């Protein structure tokens with residue numbers, strides 16, 4: 001299980017590219033951080049920061065969004081194993 005604290009940047013990128021909402025496991029559109037239902041639950045200040053690029057605030061915005069949605073476990077696309085981050089800001 002992947003929690004907000006231990007989700008890696010590479011997992012965030014896999015999630016962003018995938019079609020599984022990390023907050024509720026529903027289907028989402030690729031390149032959207034969360035599904036439409038979760039998006040509407042986000043405070044505007046959090047949602048707008050999800051447009052930031054990785055390395056420019058996205059990582060924090062992603063975690064803030066998961067906290068705002070009171071997510072206990074991050075749902076990741078299948079085959080997305082925890083591994084050391086290759087991408088660093």
Ligand SMILES: [Zn+2]
Nearest residue numbers: 021024035038
């Ligand atoms: Zn969702």
